[in-house]
Amino acid sequence: MLLIHCPYCKESRDQSEFSPAGEAFIARPKSPEGISDEEWADYVFYRTNHKGNHWEQWVHTNGCRKYFLVERSTISHQILQVAPFGARNSETEL
Amino acid sequence: MQKKYSWYSLLKAGLNDQDWDQAIPLIQPKSKYDVIIIGAGGHGLATAYYLAKECGINNVAVVEKGYIGGGNTGRNTTIIRSNYLRDEASSLYEHALKLWEGISEDLNFNVMFSQRGVYNLGHSLQNMRDIERRVNANILNGVDAVVVDANEIKQQIPIINTSKNARYPIMGASYQARGGVARHDGIAWGFARAASMLGVDIIQDCEVIDIEVEEGRVKGVKTTKGEILADRIGCVSAGHSSVLAKMAGLRLPIESHPLQAFVSEAMKPVLHTVVMSNAVHGYISQSDKGDLVIGAGIDGYNSYAQRGSTKIVEHAAAAILELFPIFSRVRMNRQWGGIVDVCPDACPIISPTKVEGLYFNCGWGTGGFKATPGSGNVFAHTIAQDKQHPLAEPFHINRFTTGGLIDEHGAAGVAH
Ligand SMILES: Cc1cc2nc3c(=O)[nH]c(=O)nc-3n(C[C@H](O)[C@H](O)[C@H](O)COP(=O)(O)OP(=O)(O)OC[C@H]3O[C@@H](n4cnc5c(N)ncnc54)[C@H](O)[C@@H]3O)c2cc1C
Numbered sequence: 001m002l003l004i005h006c007p008y009c010k011e012s013r014d015q016s017e018f019s020p021a022g023e024a025f026i027a028r029p030k031s032p033e034g035i036s037d038e039e040w041a042d043y044v045f046y047r048t049n050h051k052g053n054h055w056e057q058w059v060h061t062n063g064c065r066k067y068f069l070v071e072r073s074t075i076s077h078q079i080l081q082v083a084p085f086g087a088r089n090s091e092t093e094l
Numbered sequence: 095m096q097k098k099y100s101w102y103s104l105l106k107a108g109l110n111d112q113d114w115d116q117a118i119p120l121i122q123p124k125s126k127y128d129v130i131i132i133g134a135g136g137h138g139l140a141t142a143y144y145l146a147k148e149c150g151i152n153n154v155a156v157v158e159k160g161y162i163g164g165g166n167t168g169r170n171t172t173i174i175r176s177n178y179l180r181d182e183a184s185s186l187y188e189h190a191l192k193l194w195e196g197i198s199e200d201l202n203f204n205v206m207f208s209q210r211g212v213y214n215l216g217h218s219l220q221n222m223r224d225i226e227r228r229v230n231a232n233i234l235n236g237v238d239a240v241v242v243d244a245n246e247i248k249q250q251i252p253i254i255n256t257s258k259n260a261r262y263p264i265m266g267a268s269y270q271a272r273g274g275v276a277r278h279d280g281i282a283w284g285f286a287r288a289a290s291m292l293g294v295d296i297i298q299d300c301e302v303i304d305i306e307v308e309e310g311r312v313k314g315v316k317t318t319k320g321e322i323l324a325d326r327i328g329c330v331s332a333g334h335s336s337v338l339a340k341m342a343g344l345r346l347p348i349e350s351h352p353l354q355a356f357v358s359e360a361m362k363p364v365l366h367t368v369v370m371s372n373a374v375h376g377y378i379s380q381s382d383k384g385d386l387v388i389g390a391g392i393d394g395y396n397s398y399a400q401r402g403s404t405k406i407v408e409h410a411a412a413a414i415l416e417l418f419p420i421f422s423r424v425r426m427n428r429q430w431g432g433i434v435d436v437c438p439d440a441c442p443i444i445s446p447t448k449v450e451g452l453y454f455n456c457g458w459g460t461g462g463f464k465a466t467p468g469s470g471n472v473f474a475h476t477i478a479q480d481k482q483h484p485l486a487e488p489f490h491i492n493r494f495t496t497g498g499l500i501d502e503h504g505a506a507g508v509a510h
């Protein structure tokens with residue numbers, strides 16, 4: 001079971017209050033008409049599915065109901081850091 | 095030297111306990127093969143077997159980072175059925191079910207395939223409409239299926255709770271009499287032994303750490319036992335498919351999730367068939383050994399850890415008790431997880447890739463055990479002819495670009 005720190009409630013709460021919401025930093029294409037079917041497929045269906053430290057989204061379903069970012073190891077499940085949306089837009093950029 | 099098993103050889107070896115031959119030899123890899131299969135789960139071993147048996151390609155290596163059948167093949171709840179809704183899916187799973195029906199004889203290995211029937215329960219009017227639609231589709235596709243009502247279920251399974259006062263009352267079910275269960279490691283060892291008798295090298299404790307690609311063509315693999323070359327490589331590594339794809343510079347429409355199961359202490363026979371419910375999400379059967387085998391759902395987060403959350407186990411246990419209150423004081427013995435490769439449309443990918451000579455068979459997610467012989471069979475032909483087997487065609491990876499998805503997820507109404 002994970003103990004997750006909600007950056008909005010500023011409290012560490014049991015995982016059962018939260019729901020995972022998929023890989024982070026998947027940005028909707030800026031010009032949807034201008035891109036190829038391959039690029040659409042990559043945006044809609046293809047995923048990094050990284051083995052190691054991985055940025056993902058969680059939502060505090062039974063709390064403040066806000067979405068936020070979590071960096072977690074998909075090998076050990078250890079949570080390395082959490083951040084509110086807008087704090088960063090990619091793995092490297094702050 | 096491996097000998098054919100017969101009742102005489104088993105009796106003789108059983109009596110003196112010495113004449114057991116080694117099922118598969120422990121070998122080191124050669125430097126080059128015609129085909130390398132990555133992953134010695136049931137699907138990878140079946141692929142190698144059919145390459146040798148039906149495609150005339152015997153110079154094959156199966157490389158496995160752990161031991162054979164130690165992945166999802168050895169961790170699943172072994173439910174076998176073919177009553178999927180979509181034509182493409184039911185044809186593929188029915189092909190597999192027909193192979194299961196003759197597999198013990200074909201492999202000279204008892205895989206304990208037991209056609210004890212599978213019930214998929216419905217708990218609402220919408221569930222029942224979906225079940226009727228699926229059963230009708232099955233019948234049109236030549237797959238055996240019937241709709242049964244709550245009374246018939248109660249007659250067949252007296253310990254099930256069909257009370258109208260249940261939180262999610264059972265209204266009926268689809269029933270596939272030819273469905274059932276099989277021995278998980280039996281199918282892995284059966285395929286491994288039969289393939290190795292046809293000249294296939296099965297190399298355990300040999301992890302692929304890189305896939306070598308030169309000018310868009312696959313060249314070979316780097317492993318923990320050195321470099322192995324081959325012009326054609328089939329990747330059958332379930333939960334680790336994205337990791338292997340990345341080695342070849344590819345991405346997949348797949349995410350890896352933990353899926354859990356647990357078993358009780360062994361008890362006297364109490365449940366003679368397989369019962370699944372998607373609505374309350376639990377599925378159960380009783381193994382020949384006597385333990386109740388119970389499957390749970392996936393965790394929503396990505397993981398490679400082969401373990402999941404306790405709340406998922408709790409949820410499955412609650413669902414099973416809802417159906418079988420009699421099991422409330424049964425003690426659970428073991429619990430584990432496997433990493434399943436989930437595709438957006440809950441259907442597999444059996445496909446060539448952008449890298450010439452590199453093929454993927456993955457995305458079976460939570461329900462690929464039942465497909466083991468069929469999956470290996472169509473994948474072997476796909477690799478041998480460099481052209482998809484007709485049953486595999488709809489499962490090309492291009493479907494995520496063209497939009498030709500096979501929407502089996504909600505459609506089949508069941509996860510496994
Ligand atoms: C708890 C649970 C319950 C399930 N219940 C059912 C069920 O009731 N019915 C059903 O039909 N299906 C079920 N499934 C799904 C089913 O188990 C799988 O779809 C199926 O077994 C996959 O077989 P496979 O041979 O492709 O994969 P695996 O058996 O996982 O084999 C893949 C192999 O690849 C190896 N590998 C990975 N990376 C590398 C590398 N780099 N180098 C070398 N080798 C590598 C792994 O070690 C592994 O042995 C269940 C799964 C789980 C986890």
Ligand SMILES: [Zn+2]
Pocket residue numbers: 006007008009010060063064065066
């Ligand atoms: Zn919160």
